[in-house]
Amino acid sequence: MDVSIISDEYFMREALREARKAMELDEVPVGAVIVCNDRIIARGHNLTERLNDVTAHAEMQAFTAASHHLGAKYLEECTLYVTLEPCLMCAGAAFWTQIGRIVYGASDDKRGYTMTGASVLHPRTTVVPGKLETECADLLREFFKRKR
16 A cells, blocks of 8 residues: 555644644634654644734644744745645745645635646645545535534
């Protein structure tokens, strides 16, 4: 069995744990972890309401924490696991970090970076979409159903 499949599922489940933390705070349940050398070096979840900051997305929190952990601004040896397809802002930040790989769960047809059709990620960044997509999407649906 392919080890990366097992690892990708394991780390995406960790990102889902972060998303549930956001949900407990009444934030849109998006979670992220950044992995380097098979170890989680950063975690993040949406904090836009709590911090009153539209840029406080899960990915942004994780990028900052990973950079602090490594003492470096580039994350080319790292993988970002995030429960929702990154928005244009987060994809732009991913470009600047030169992150090596992005694995995301649910697609975001309205605000995801792929909606533009333009390549906004760093040319060396590889992307794996749809990892645990159903679980990630279900969590978001549950959150918005409660809001209505």
